[in-house]
Amino acid sequence: MSADLFDIIVxxxxxxxxxxxARISEARPDWRVALVxxxxxxxxxxxxxxxxxxxxxxxxxRHxxxxxxxxxxxxxxxxGFQPRGRGVGGSSLINAMIYIRGQPEDYDGWAAAGCTGWGWDDVLPLFLRAEDNHRGADAFHGTGGPLHVDDLWTDVALTGDFLTAAKQAGYPPNGDFNGRxxxxxxxxxxxxxxGRRFDAGTAYIHTxxxxxxxLLPETQALxxxxENGRVTGVEVRHRGQTHMIFARREVVLAGGAFGTPQLLMLSGIGPEEHLRQxxxxxxADRQAVGANLQDHLDHISSRLVRGGGVIGTTPVGAIPLLRGLLPYLQGKRGNLSSNFAEAGGFxxxxxxxxxxxxxxxxTIGLVENHARRIILKTGISLHVCVLRPASRGTVRLATADPTGALLIDPCYLSDAxxxxxxxxxxxxxxxxLRQPALEQHKGRPFRALDPQDDAAIEASIRAHADTIYHPVGTCRMGSDAASVVDPELRVRGVTGLRIADASIMPTIVSGNTQAPSAMIGERAADLILRSARKQDAA
Structure with a gap:
């Protein structure tokens, strides 16, 4: 890789x-776009x-x-543990692939707080444009977009029993969490x-x-x-060699809630005292860079269960996987096509x-410590998280080395x-978990927990709860001067720089974050193209 010039660097x-x-390169074939x-x-x-x-x-x-x-x-x-994806596709390479947008009120709340153009009526068309839903198009879903969305390709008995148990507990069924x-x-x-993962890299880039x-893979942005307050490019390292690449028009950061504030701070944009340290x-002294970290803290209740398609690290638990190998190889069906987190609710x-x-x-398996602890038993797990936590944390540098560690402090439960x-x-x-549909499997608690004992539940949360992998908010969008980016996603204090990832969320969305992150990228492309049209017409 030699020094090179692009119109847009992402x-x-x-x-x-x-x-x-992808969207910029498709709309402007006369532009050169780099994806680092x-x-x-x-x-x-x-x-x-x-x-x-x-x-x-x-x-x-490696991922x-x-x-x-x-x-x-x-x-x-x-x-806490914070897995983040590495490679073209980012965290969509390693997540549970769940398609959730959040609630309309999430986005209307952004707009009410000053983020003009980010209300539900503004972002729904972007979700529809990005989507290719196997069920077809309607008022809430789109077809023909890059992101293919499909129903489960598995038929696990315990998943059905769980849904029956939720109904027995008094909760309504919902056939579409992204519907009405x-x-x-x-x-x-x-x-x-x-039956295969359709990550964002496959959806937008490879196909x-x-x-x-x-595409510049295995390339570290340093x-x-x-030049005169304008971002002109980025210094990168590839195969041990350092190079410069330059942007005629704009640079876009999309390293996520951790990577984006890290690169900003390494580049001198962040809290002044911290950078000088x-x-x-x-x-640019931007106090809000790395602040406002929000995440979904998750607690797991589990039952020891055998049969019904449950998967685990035992001879019995391995049977569904072994039985599923041939169907998966032949038609991507069977248990290997399961994301394990097959069902849930709000x-x-x-x-x-x-x-x-x-x-x-x-989940149709016992999960402990992010699957890092091997459990020689089979069972089921039910995760629960608070969708709109009030706790706020920070991301800070531990070192000025771009490959060094970060100080990630979600401040979980700092708000009572x-x-x-x-x-x-x-x-x-x-x-x-105590309803008849699941009790028929004669499961025993993996960790005994009395649902009427709030002190015991609180102790379990403090001893076992951790992330469900949705960090956001560390480069907050807003109309106020203290925000990191304005509603056009432009970084305040410099020119020629935008952000297009979950770090811009003022408040966390009510659900999984892959679809909203892609929506933010779609919106960023529109904003950049619109700005270019205005400049070219001037």
Whole structure:
């Protein structure tokens, strides 16, 4: 790679970066677009098989940064685990592939707070444009977009029994969490096609890339370059060699809630005192860079169960996987096409809450410590998280080395209300697991927990809860001068720089974050193209 000149440089190939780069390059074939990604160009066999998540999410590997948090005061000083995807596709390479947009009120709340153009009526057309739903098009779904969305390709008996149990517990069924209402329980639709993971890299880049889009995998962005307050390019390292690449028009950061603030701070954009502590020359004192970190803290209730399609690290638990090998090889059917988190639901923690504030994920296996602890038993797990936590954390540099560690501090449960809501969620989870449809399997609690004992539930949360992998918010969007980006996604304090990933969320969305991240990338592309038309016409 030699010094090169592009019209647009996108740094980070997660869902937001892939969407931004692809849409710009398609709309402007006369532009040269570069997509810079630290990880490899394509995923391995574990990535393509949905069940491969078990081998990817819990350990550091070529597709997983496997970060850790600083000790969490309100979680018994435990360090949390923060898996993040590495490669073209980003975290869509290693996640559970769940397609959720959030609630309309999430986006209307952004708009009401000053983020003009980000209300539900503004973003729904972007979701529809990005979607290719196997069920077809309607008022809430699109077809023909890059992101293929499909129903489960498995038929696990215990998943059906779980949904029956939720109904027995008094919760309504919901056949489409992205339809008219999110509330209720049902199976999740997934980013998959033909029983295989359909990650953002496959959707936007590998199947659609034109000759004007240059993919630069295994290339580490080191720092941004500036001239008279304008971002002109980026210094990168590829195969041990350092090079410069330059942008005629704009640079777009899409490294996610951790990578984007890290690169900003390494480049001198961030809290002045913190940058000086690391010997970094200050380009723009932006106190909000790395602040406002939000995440979904998750607690798991489990039962020891045998049969019914449950998967585990025992001879009995391996049978469904072995039986599923031939169907998967022949037609991508069977248990290897399962994302494990096949069903779930959205619930209000109390009648006084006007919309769901809890999300559940049901898994057909025992999950402990992000699948890093091997459990020689089989069972089922029911996750619950608080959808709109009030706790706020930070991301800070531990070193000025671009490949060095980060100080990730979600400050879980620093707001007492988050704990109170999560306790209610665990009560609901335990109630559902005790319904006749699941009791027929004669399961025993993996960890005994009395749903009427709030003190015991609180102790379990502090001892075991951790992320469900949705960090956002560290480069907050807003109309106020303190925000990191304005509603056009332009970074305040410099010119020629935008952000297109989940770090711009003012507040976290009510659900999984892959679809909203891609939507943000779609929106970023529109904003850049519109700005270019205005400049070219001037």
């Amino acid at each position: 740094i980070g190939a997660g869902p937001g970066g892939c969407a931004t780069a 990604e630290t990880g490899p160009a394509k995923g391995n066999a574990l990535v393509s098989a949905p069940a491969g998540i078990v081998g990817l999410v819990g350990r550091r590997n 997983n940064y496997a970060y850790e948090t600083v000790p969490q005061r309100d979680l018994n000083d435990r360090r 209402t999110q509330e209720g329980f049902g199976t999740y639709q997934l980013f998959q096609k033909g 659609r890339r034109g000759p004007n889009l240059r 720092r941004l370059t500036f 690391h010997g970094i020359a200050v380009v 619930v209000r923690s109390s009648p006084a809450v006007d919309r769901p504030d809890l999300q559940f994920h049901f 209300g988050d704990l109170q809501t999560l306790v209610k969620g665990v009560r609901i989870a335990e109630h559902i």
